[in-house]
Amino acid sequence: MATLNNRFDFVYMFDVQDGNPNGDPDAGNLPRIDAETGMGLVTDVCLKRKVRNYVQIAKGLSDGFDIFIKEKAVLNDEIDKAHDDSEVKGIKDAKEKTAAARRFMCKNYYDIRTFGAVMSTGKNAGQVRGPIQLTFARSVDAVATAEHSITRIAVATPGEAEKQNGENHTMGRKATIPYGLYVCHGFISANLARQTGFSEEDLQLFWEALKNMFDMDRSAARGLMSAQKLVVFKHDSVLGNAPANKLFDLVKVEKNTDSAPRSFKDYNVTIDKDALPSGVTVEELI
Template sequence: MADVIKNKYDFAIIFDVENGNPNGDPDAGNMPRVDPETGNGIVTDVCLKRKIRDYVDTVKEGEDGYKIYIKSGVTLNKKDQSAFENFDIEVETDKKKMQDKIKGLKKTDPDLDLKIRDFMCQEFFDIRTFGAVMTTFVANNMNCGQVRGPVQLSFARSIDPVVPQEVTITRCAVTTESDAENKVNTMGNKFIVPYGVYIAEGYISANLARKVTGFSEDDLELLWNAIINMFEFDHAAARGKMAVRKLVIFKHSNELGNCPSYKLFDAINIQKKPDVLVARKFADYDFSVDTQLIPDEVECIIK
């Protein structure tokens, strides 16, 4: 496995959506998420991390060291138990008995928590990257239950306010025989954002990578590829056309960084062109990075 990363990174993901719903809000009938005070569109960090996980799961196909912890179809407890099995710990159905067993094992092996944490980090890419709360270990009073990952993402926010639209659609097929006697089609609706450019900010701590999860240079390269291509395996009619347009990476010269993250993000400029009234494509925006605001010790990489 490659060496653990030694540099702090900050990064910004610029992506757009055309005639789609980038992130529906279940509390609002699945309408696109919007800041009610400004009208700017919002995409949650959870939504973006889901797409990164799905990309890695697709390209690695369960390869050793690149399994995905947060994934539909397999319970988290079952994945947690794989760590117990690796250390030949028999799982007790009675919670109190299991807690007593773990307590006894930790007396003979004080490093058991660290060994289990390291095993889970080595097995699962998303734990190694984003961290996780592993309830099986938490329930058994183990310190390895909560892992803070080195990679963290913010909510994405659109550059300009968006105007979600409700589009009525019809279906020529009906569901039941009784429906067929009374109607020839059925109606429904879908919500879209006609167009919007979003930006999400991210942070990578080399300090946490070294001390906790072992996030490596190979993991970092995979993460960049996953971000750039995270919408390519996720196309759906409901999401319209989504694409990552720019990935701006700030590489610090050391583990702890050379300047505050916000100063680097302030160097990114995305503005609608003066002659554009209503933006409907990425070319309607001017994109630039003011390198004069970036310290010499920080390398700026644009993908």
């Protein structure tokens, strides 16, 4: 696999219509918001989950593309697989064994060599700092959260049916926002990629996941979520040629309507390519 020789920074935009992009369990699963500004929030953990799910579907947990943090996984059992490997098992020195187990986990688990992991909860496989890091996604404008009453024409138990004399209705609640355009910023370190074995092939799979992961993650609760824009800044060097924040400032998102935005068409996205620093190129992958 080709070694990653360039630093990347990127801006990822996605939107939601009539859905809950990321419920907050500490607030009755209402959409996450910044309490001071009313801007909607989607955590980096939520986005990484969708990337993991896409890779799991696309690669089918094939060699080198297993997922460490997957549904119903027992993490220590996964770490045990590294220590049961013939090459690792034969090592006597504890530090060398941990380092070998760490290499095994990076080689076999896509999400570890991409996002990193703490693997010292059982048999020690060390810690990995992943080359790809994401910020929380924040909506461009304040979002209006709403709760809707919903009805199910069935009940769970005979006792409930008896109390309702056979009417059999169950009331529930559903939380949504009518529309929100979210912006996430990401960073890819070529230096850390070399340490974990994250390759050019892995990077292309990551871009593919950002483009398609919402189509693999549909649910009634999330409404219509869509990837709308992916702007990638590529540096000529491993360490980078400009600060990430200066590059992000070149991407402008402006509302083009006086009414409340209800689609991506209500925004203009521009990139000031004339102000690109030397040694940095930009590409729009979506």
